[in-house]
Amino acid sequence: MRLSRYFLPVLKENPSEAQIVSHRYMLRAGMIKQSAAGIYSWLPLGFKVLKKIEGIVHEEQMRGGHIPMLMSTMQPADLWRESGRYDDYGQEMLRIKDRHDRDMLFGPTNEEMITDIFRNHVSSYKDLPLTMYQVQWKFRDEIRPRFGVMRGREFYMKDGYNFDLSKEDALHAYNRHLVSYLRTYERMGLQAIPMRADGGPIGGDYTHEFLVLAETGESEVFYDSAVTDLTFGDREIDYDSVEQCQGVLEEFTSKYARTDETHDEALFNEIPEDRRRVARGIEVGQIFYFGTKYSEAMGAKVQTPDGEVPVHMGSHGIGVSRLLGAIIEASHDDKGIIWPEGVTPFHCGIVNLKQGDEAADGACEDLYKALVAAGLDPLYDDRNERAGGKFATMDLIGLPWRITVGPRGLKNGVVELTSRRTGESEELAPEAAVAKII
Ligand code: ATP
Ligand code: MG
Numbered sequence: 001m002r003l004s005r006y007f008l009p010v011l012k013e014n015p016s017e018a019q020i021v022s023h024r025y026m027l028r029a030g031m032i033k034q035s036a037a038g039i040y041s042w043l044p045l046g047f048k049v050l051k052k053i054e055g056i057v058h059e060e061q062m063r064g065g066h067i068p069m070l071m072s073t074m075q076p077a078d079l080w081r082e083s084g085r086y087d088d089y090g091q092e093m094l095r096i097k098d099r100h101d102r103d104m105l106f107g108p109t110n111e112e113m114i115t116d117i118f119r120n121h122v123s124s125y126k127d128l129p130l131t132m133y134q135v136q137w138k139f140r141d142e143i144r145p146r147f148g149v150m151r152g153r154e155f156y157m158k159d160g161y162n163f164d165l166s167k168e169d170a171l172h173a174y175n176r177h178l179v180s181y182l183r184t185y186e187r188m189g190l191q192a193i194p195m196r197a198d199g200g201p202i203g204g205d206y207t208h209e210f211l212v213l214a215e216t217g218e219s220e221v222f223y224d225s226a227v228t229d230l231t232f233g234d235r236e237i238d239y240d241s242v243e244q245c246q247g248v249l250e251e252f253t254s255k256y257a258r259t260d261e262t263h264d265e266a267l268f269n270e271i272p273e274d275r276r277r278v279a280r281g282i283e284v285g286q287i288f289y290f291g292t293k294y295s296e297a298m299g300a301k302v303q304t305p306d307g308e309v310p311v312h313m314g315s316h317g318i319g320v321s322r323l324l325g326a327i328i329e330a331s332h333d334d335k336g337i338i339w340p341e342g343v344t345p346f347h348c349g350i351v352n353l354k355q356g357d358e359a360a361d362g363a364c365e366d367l368y369k370a371l372v373a374a375g376l377d378p379l380y381d382d383r384n385e386r387a388g389g390k391f392a393t394m395d396l397i398g399l400p401w402r403i404t405v406g407p408r409g410l411k412n413g414v415v416e417l418t419s420r421r422t423g424e425s426e427e428l429a430p431e432a433a434v435a436k437i438i
């Protein structure tokens with residue numbers, strides 16, 4: 001992409017409404033535009049990162065054997081009357097009447113709708129296990145939408161649902177989700193710690209939230225510092241193996257790590273004192289096993305050799321749009337965002353120090369083509385602007401690499417390659433710079 005033809009409405013001043021750094025940088029980098037409280041349009045740069053994050057979520061879900069689909073955002077109230085949640089959900093649910101005076105709602109989550117789909121089409125235990133998921137917009141009329149995309153009213157969420165014959169099978173699905181979530185967050189450059197949590201309106205005894213530690217997080221968390229030493233890394237895992245998935249669950253959840261809702265002071269005090277941590281975290285996902293809560297209420301049953309039984313279910317969410325904020329909270333400096341490689345909107349920026357100079361223009365074009373040919377997605381700042389302004393924009397939008405091209409360097413056959421994360425620069429031939437980025 002050439003910046004002169006792109007839409008990147010960068011703000012020079014700090015927007016006064018933004019209280020935390022991720023919100024500030026998302027607005028300043030022209031990633032989002034608020035249309036109403038907690039409701040945002042995704043401008044091209046923000047949209048690109050959102051899609052990168054969604055892409056990782058899809059890959060890791062499918063790796064776990066989960067099937068993508070898409071449910072409608074609008075739902076009939078009657079489904080929620082069946083589960084009893086139409087009244088229970090309260091004011092967070094956006095309720096709408098259609099022209100025939102029928103009660104509708106904008107889905108805050110989809111347990112009822114997926115259970116309805118299931119009961120309409122599945123009747124035999126032979127069709128189990130089954131896990132389907134979607135990445136879809138949700139609406140929750142939050143009392144206090146704030147911090148930009150962190151607590152929006154309209155937000156993008158991955159929600160998955162498993163249907164199993166027994167509690168044992170459903171717990172395997174739960175563990176499988178835990179594994180795939182660990183992989184998902186690590187690919188985004190994040191450490192998200194599974195913590196024992198509270199069921200809330202979705203219900204259920206088995207539930208973990210995934211938290212990214214950050215001072216600006218809305219949850220208070222208590223943990224044994226040993227949990228932060230755990231990483232999933234690139235180990236191979238067989239998602240069909242009950243033992244392997246259970247092993248990962250045990251490894252990642254045996255140390256104390258809880259949110260304030262389930263915190264137990266006595267247990268916490270059993271941790272050696274130098275390892276006790278009280279901190280704040282951002283909830284970027286949650287997994288649940290809730291048994292037959294919805295299947296019994298809504299008649300989602302399967303025929304088995306021993307008769308008809310309600311299916312065991314769980315649901316599993318990832319805050320896709322919230323993750324942009326969480327990643328920025330975890331990775332930035334005073335100049336701007338520092339994108340982890342896995343989610344960066346462009347792989348590399350090219351800054352032309354002297355637009356209109358034949359040698360500089362030609363070298364930038366060649367670099368651009370070479371990077372594209374290598375399968376990368378560069379952003380070439382070809383605007384007729386001062387170098388200082390170009391650097392500030394590149395630092396703000398946080399691409400991992402910047403190649404700076406100017407007439408002086410070119411006389412010696414070199415360009416400058418700078419790492420956004422370390423700030424280190426080196427001079428090298430253009431081909432060598434490309435080779436280093438690939
Ligand atoms: P919170 O405690 O932050 O209100 P939640 O527990 O109500 O979140 P879940 O029902 O567990 O949310 O939804 C799954 C994920 O969706 C959450 O882990 C979070 O990452 C994301 N999410 C929930 N509410 C919002 C919101 N208002 N804006 C952005 N993301 C959200
Ligand atoms: Mg909530």
Ligand code: MG
Pocket residue numbers: 283
């Ligand atoms: Mg929560």
Ligand code: MG
Pocket residue numbers: 209283285286
């Ligand atoms: Mg939650």
